[in-house]
Amino acid sequence: MEKFSDTESSVREQRIDYVNVRWDQLYHLEKESGERALHYLIMTNAGGAIATLSFLGASDAALSLSAAKIALLLFIIGVLLVGVSTAKSFHYMSNLFESYIKGVNDYFSDKKSWDELYNEDVERSINDIWSYIFPYASFSCFIFGCISGSYALFSGT
Numbered sequence: 001m002e003k004f005s006d007t008e009s010s011v012r013e014q015r016i017d018y019v020n021v022r023w024d025q026l027y028h029l030e031k032e033s034g035e036r037a038l039h040y041l042i043m044t045n046a047g048g049a050i051a052t053l054s055f056l057g058a059s060d061a062a063l064s065l066s067a068a069k070i071a072l073l074l075f076i077i078g079v080l081l082v083g084v085s086t087a088k089s090f091h092y093m094s095n096l097f098e099s100y101i102k103g104v105n106d107y108f109s110d111k112k113s114w115d116e117l118y119n120e121d122v123e124r125s126i127n128d129i130w131s132y133i134f135p136y137a138s139f140s141c142f143i144f145g146c147i148s149g150s151y152a153l154f155s156g157t
Helices: 009-058 066-108 114-124 130-155
Strands: none
Touching: 009 066, 066 114, 066 130
């Protein structure tokens, strides 16, 4: 278990370069996730509000279509699930970055070996099942919302 202070100078420089590259990568992932979340939320909320207001304003008969109401509910749930997924992704990336900073500091202060730092980073980088459930559930809401909306459009119920 080689500590930072025990590492040969040339290897130490390579590891510092690796730490800097990884740090930069994680920072940009965190930043992109936050920007994507804000952009997505602005676009979906504004688009949904405009589409709903246009539809309701164009047809009073649409209010009596239960399948249209179900479609709207599914689209809203889908939007919420994507919002949850995006927020979860942001927090996951933020945790990766913060944990990596702590691990690097522990490595530089000889509290951890290089192998420990690297292995912990690899372990943290594994997605959990919720990283897949939220987006796929949202996509399912979209599909079933389209089906329900199509049914309402063609059957008139």
